[in-house]
Amino acid sequence: MIIYAEKSLESNLQAKKILEKHSNSDIIWIDNHKNIFDKNIALTREKSIILAKWKNFIQNAPDWYWFAGTNAFFLKNSINCVFDCDYCYLKWAFKNYDLLFFLDYETMKNEVIETIKKEDNWQVNRFYSSDYSDNLATDNLTDFTSEFIPFFETLENTKLEIRTKSNNIWNLLKITAPKNTEIAFSLNPSEVVEAYEHKTTSLDERIKSINTLLDAGWNVGIRFLPLVEIENYKEIYDNFLNYLKWKIDFSRISSVFIGWLLYTNDDYNNILKAKPLLDLLYKLHKDWDFYRENRWVRDRFYTKFWEFIKEKKCNICLDN
Ligand code: SF4
Structure with a gap:
């Protein structure tokens, strides 16, 4: 390498x-x-690693992004992913797939502090990491969790979300469960994981990690994202929810979001070019400025998930 x-x-x-x-x-x-x-x-060659310095790590997340009433930001500390999900925007967003890590952590922390100072302090500040990568999957290389989780514990009214499809929780178990960090696992039925989420941790391994972290006192979130309209999706997702009911105690889960595949017009054209044979893309329809699944398909799923997780706890991502 x-x-x-x-x-x-x-x-x-x-x-x-x-x-x-x-x-x-x-x-x-x-x-x-x-x-x-x-x-x-060449996108087919083995991925290299790039270590770099940078600044401007923080970007505003859109107003409608997930938790209502928060000041929301993306923390852009690394770009590209060890996993290879077919539907991922990383398929076209950058010119190559090399794993780029920004390592000037002190600059990054100062930017977080400066960002918070500019915000209304009556709203919670929420920083989303792993938007361009999977920070937990590469934690053994970067020490992201041991650097940033203790740092976020020192901040008032401020949360860190680490979203992941990895079971690499060993470093987390070495530290005391924090108040200000939530580990948010993306879940999908095994049929979807195996067909489209290449190299990611299996559904059962993710569930095991969720339960281990819950037992250790961590805030654990679940992201059903993206739900996809595969063949026999009604039966597959119904079985999936029944399986989860048996495996996870949702009353202990700190937050739940559900969302569909969603692309802007430009992004849809880009992913079509990058993955012309990806069947999921041909299930999407133009809906205002986006491509996504049909309204009635989305509504059926929302109802199902609400029944299962209870409406109050289950938030919808990027839909009305
Ligand atoms: S885990 Fe997330 S960032 Fe990584 S390839 Fe899959 S969708 Fe993209």
Whole structure:
């Protein structure tokens, strides 16, 4: 494997740790990650790792993004994913698939503090990590959780959400369950995981991780996202919900969101180009400015999930 590291990271502790751990890799020192990451590189070759410095890690999340009444932000600390979900926007969003990690954690923390200072302090600040990657899956490399979970514990009125399809919870179990972090697992039926969420942790392993973290006192959320209209979807999702009822005590889950595949017009054209044979895409219909499943399909699922999880606890993501 090749690791590209920016020369500016020569004295960065996390970079040193990663390079020592991977001393058998080919290490190439570079001036700027953009010289590699912004170039078109054959998407079929083995993924490389790029270690870099950056700034402007924080982006505003849209007003309608998930928890109502919060100041919501994306924390962009890494780009690209070790997993390979067919429907993912990472299929077209960047020019290559190399795993890019930004390692100047102190700058990142200062940006979080400065961002909070500018906001109304009567609203909760919520930072979503793993929007461009899966931070838990790569935690052994980056130490993201041991760096940022304790940091968020020092902040008032501020939450961190780490969304994941990984069962890599071992580092989490070494620390005391925090108040300000929620680990949010994406769940889908095994039929969907096996067909479309390549390299991700199996459904049963994700459920096992959920229960282990709950027993250790963690805030655990569940994201049914994206629900997809596969063949026999009614039966498959009904069986899935019955299975979960038996496996997970939802009264202990801190938050639940459900949502469908959703693309803007431009994104839909991009994913069609990247994955022309992906059957899921041909189930979507134009609905105002988006492509998504039919209204009646979505409504049937909302009703089912509400019955199952109880309406109050089950939030709908990006739909009206
Ligand atoms: S786990 Fe998330 S970020 Fe990674 S490929 Fe799948 S959808 Fe994309």
